[in-house]
Each structure stands twice: as structure tokens, then as C-alpha cells.
Amino acid sequence: MGYTLRKATVNDVPQMQKLVNAWAKQGVMLPRSLHSLYEHLRDYLVAIDQERIIGCVSLHITWEDLAEIRTLAVAPEAHGRGVGRRLVEQALEDARDLGLTHIFVLTYVPDFFARMGFLPASKADLPQKIWQECVHCPRFPDCDETAMTLDL
Template sequence: MDFYIRKAKMQDVKNIHALLMDCASAGQLLPRSLNSLYSHLRDFYVLVDKESKEIHGCCALTIYWENLAEIRSLAVSPELKKHGLGRKLVEACLSEAVTLGVYKVFTLTYVSGFFARLGFEEVEKEVLPQKIWADCLNCPKFPDCDETAMLIKM
């Protein structure tokens, strides 16, 4: 397995969308529209096979405020899970957060154990007012969100 991580490009959007929709249909994350992906393309990193150039994973870092960002849309192809590639995608996003001067990063997740191993700690959703008003109000699961809020301070 030989992969690299890079910032997403315009031609990656449909592949990112397909990967996210597969994960959403499996109940692993919430779906994202193509429009949303095009609008937030600069937030995304992709995991690329060096030989085939196929995209096998993605993760986004979305900035909410001067001191708060979110890790979202983390997905890795099922056959590549448990190889540390999701960790590498999250680490790329965390590195970018530090580069930008953002030292608090949260996630809403169904896999809290994964993020706990990376240093994230469970928090109440109420400590994330920017997220609630920016995205959650438009979510079909609001106000009965079943994801776990987690936060890391760097």
C-alpha cells in the first residue's frame, strides 16, 4: 500500500462525494451534497493511491471562528480501514489548524474511540455554539443528534 495525502482539487469532488455517500449509506456519517463539496473544496484533504491515482479517503478541516475548527467528512475506503490512514488524514487537518493558528478543534462523530486515541475528549454539544447555529439547525437529525461531540486543544 503506497498512498499520499494532498489538498483536494476540483476534479476530486465527484470521487469524494461517492466515498462520502457510501459511508453515509452505511450510517457512518451524514451525507454531503455536491454543492456543499464544491463550496468547501479548500477544506478537504484526500488520500491518493500513488500508482492508480484513485482517491481512497478524505477529511476536511472547517474553520468556524478565530479559535475553533471542525474535523468533518472523514472517510476511508472499507478495504483500507485499520491501516492508520484515517489517522494520517486527521493529522493533516490538525497540522493545518496549527499552521493557521487555530488550537481548538472539534468533531461530531459516531466513532468516538478512534478520536479518543488521537487525543480528543468528549464534550457537551452546548460548548460548540458556532457549530450549532451554522450547521446543526439545517441537519435532518436536529435537535435529536446522535453523534458524540469531541474536542482537542493543541
């Protein structure tokens, strides 16, 4: 395996932003500001290989029983090593420990999340509260991401 997962720290943020925003430039995920990463840092897990961040994910609690998997990114040179899967599985484990029962994701890679057991869902079925963040998205209101959910 050769890499480890741990909670993110403030020192990780510059590398996390580089990783996420490189993908964002390709239009496959939303960019994150330094402010947003610091503000939500306790949501994040990172994958580390030889002191380098090769992946990150965040688990953002949105309601009493509901959380969103956000900002999943794996460095291109680390693809296919199970990093994405392990990050999602650890985030789901953390969600269980927190007492959450429903997880959702808005994604351009539904087939990846289907492998983790997520099922396609209607965006209309997600609570209105989750759209708070969406108004800041450059694509709002024409969201073309696929909504998927997983019951823990």
C-alpha cells in the same frame, strides 16, 4: 504505506462524493451534496492510492481559535492502513499552521478520535455558531453524535 495525502482539487469531487455518500447511506455520517463539496473544497484533504481516492477529511474553521474536523471517510478496502489517522493528523497540522488552538468533532466513532487525543466534551460547551449547519441535518434536533475536543 503506498498512498499519499494532498489538498483536494475539483477533479476529486465526484469520487469524494461517492466515498462519503456510501458511508452516509449506512447512517454513519452525513451525506454531502456536490454543491457543498465544491463550496468547501479548500477545507479538504484527500488520500490517494494509485490515482484513486481512498480517504478524505475536512478542516472547517468556525471561529478565531476554533475549527471542526468534518467528513472523515476512508474506503472500506483501505481500512486499518493508518489512512484515517494520517488524514486527521495532517488536518491538525494544517490547523496549527493556521494559528488555530481548539479543534472539535461530532462523531459516531469516539474511540477512533480518542486515539488521536480527543476528549469527550459537552455539546453545550461548543459555540452556538456551530449549530448553523446542524439545522440542515436530517437528525436535527435529536443529535446522537458524540462531541469531542482537542487543544492543540
